[in-house]
Amino acid sequence: TTPILPPSPASEHRRSSLEDGFDQYISDVNWAQIFQVSLVTMGFLFEIQQSFISIFTDAAPSWRCDNSDCRDSSDQCRIPPDSWSWSSPATTSIISEWSLQCSGPLVNALPSSSFFIGSLIGGFVVATISDSKIGRKNTIVLSCLIMSVAGVLTALSGNIWTYSAFRFLAGLGRASVGATGMVLGTEMVGKKLRDRIGIIAYIWAPLGFISLPGIAYWYRNDSWRWIYIWSSIPCLIYSFLVMFFGRESPRWLFLRRRREEFERTIRYLAASENKTATNNFFFTRWDEEEECIETHAITILLSKRWSFRRLAAVIMAGFGLGLVYYGLPLGLETLSFNIYLSVALNAASEIPAAILTFVFVGRFRRRILILNLAVVSAISSIVCGMVRFDRIQISLELASFVAAVIAFDIFLIYVLELFPTCVxxxxxxxxxxxxxxxxxxxxxxxxxxxxxxxxIYAAANALYGSMVIFLPETKGRIWADTMDEEE
Incomplete structure (x- = not known):
């Protein structure tokens, strides 16, 4: 929004000089920054595993007829139980182990829905204290601890109800892992490479996606519980690595007036020739910069008309992106294609999508790029739903998915640029x-x-693509730290 009165030259100078200060000392990417960004964004790997693990653990296994009382095309629920059997051991899925094949879609979808509901609640609770209380680093540690412990407990579940409860708990922890890692990683580098450093985060996500069908295939004739165990224990180890070796965001520390911690962090991240000069610039401005007030960030976001409008558009766009980004892989079983291969192809496609994001983000404006990607994904989805040949189906599904992944990655950067540091x-x-x-x-x-x-996926593409009309262009803008600066 354009203010009625233009910002004062002093405030504009203070904003640009502070941004220039960060850029001066941490603009040249060094090994310390690469290590920190890689470490804090690695949570994407475990987040993706937990998000898509139900594709394998909650899938309905194939079955076969054992006598003439049934035919393979028969409904399992309408034939005698002793006339058929599972093609693989019953322990490979919760459906077969707990005999849920006739429980109906609501019961069978309960674990996945519980996980997503937990993510919704956890996002509002954990994210707010990340901005106002505990910081970015501790948020990642806490979230990963909750997610990993919940994963182990899920493996110990004895029925669908306890299983769903632990999936809800995993969702609570998962909510802020990737988002906080993305924010923390981009706040550790200068503005010249800020939009491109996210390529590291985008590499972790497909690695998590690719590793999941590998783990599931290894235990395809064993218990589904092992999939949870071997995706949760590494996450538990990761949380301790971040706790002992991770650094807090220098921008967050500066706004919170945590001087000693800020000094150690900025010296650690700065290039070697700048390590002794950082105090001279920042601490002369310590009293000039307004402190991020002790108010819940969500309250701050809703108090300003411009931020409320942006937030509303971002929420609508996020809903559309989520329906496509998560819906397409979850709906792979509806295609006439091998489930392990199709999931692996979708996972592998995130790597070229990340590379294309790296290429596109520095060349094109955010709004026009997202809009074009939405059109490509929507058209591919519509045609995919109309064709019958399996290879054409998977090709169109991959085209739709890759376009949606790039749009999702770009939108992550877009959201970072739309809002100031304190929120x-x-x-x-x-x-x-x-x-x-x-x-x-x-x-x-x-x-x-x-x-x-x-x-439905095509309509969701239209939804998030249309939302960019209501958002400002942010490419090349200086990052604001406070609400007044952004306004």
Whole structure:
């Protein structure tokens, strides 16, 4: 929004000089920054594993007829139980182990829905204290601890109800892992490379996605519980690595007036020739910069008309992106293609998507790029729902998914640029929760059948693509730290 009165030259100078100060000392990417960004964004790997693990653990296994009383095309629930059997051991899925094949879609979708609902609640709770109380680093540690412990407990579940409860707990922890890691990583580098450093985060996500079908395939004839264990224990180890070796955001420390910690962090991240000069610049401005007030970030976001409008558009866009980003992989079982191979192809496609994001983000404006990607994904979804040949289906599904992944990656950067430091993590987490809410609709969309599901995905593409009309362009802008600066 354009203010009635232009900002004073003094405030504009203070804002630009502070940004220049950060850029002067941490603009040249060094090994310390690469290590920190890689470490704090690695949580994407475990977040993705927990988000898509139900594709394998909650899948309905194939079955076979054992006598002439049934035929392979028969409904399992309408034939004698002793006339058929599972093609693989019953322990490979919760459906077969707990005999849920006739429980109906609501019961079978309960674990996935519980996970997404937990993510929604956790995002609002954890993200707010990240901006106002405990900081970015501790948020990652706390979230990963909750997510990993919940994963181990899920493996110990004895029925669908305790299983769903622990999935809800995992969702609570998962809510802020990727969002906070993305915010923390970008706040550790200068503005010249800020939009491109996210490529590291985008590499972790497909690695998590690719590793998941590998783990599931290894235990395809064993218990589904091992998939949870071997995706949760590394996450537990990771949380301790961040606790002992991770650094806090220098921008957050500066706004919170934590001088000693800020000094240690900025010296650690600065280039070697700047390590002794940082005090001279920043601490002369310590009293000039307004402190991030002791107010919940969500309250701050809702108190300004411009931030409320941006937040509303971001939420709507996040819902559409989530429905496509999570819905397409969750709906792969509706296609006439091998489930392990199709998941692996979708996972592998995130790597070229990350590379294309790296290329596009520095060349094109955010709004026009997201809009074009939405059009490509929507058209691919519509055609995919109409064709019958399996190879054409998977090719169109991959095209739709890659376009949606690039749009999602670009939108993550876009949200970071739309909001100032003191509310940035909260805004990012709210966006991610909107994404998860859209993802929660993914199983329902998949249950609607292939044709209807891909029509829903096309409509979701239109939703997030249209939302950029209501948002300002941010490419090349200086990052603000306070609400007044952004306004």
């Amino acid at each position: 940035r993590n909260t805004a990012m987490s709210i966006f991610r929760q909107a994404v998860m809410l859209g993802g929660a609709m993914g199983p329902l969309a998949a249950a609607a059948g292939k044709g209807n599901a891909f029509a």
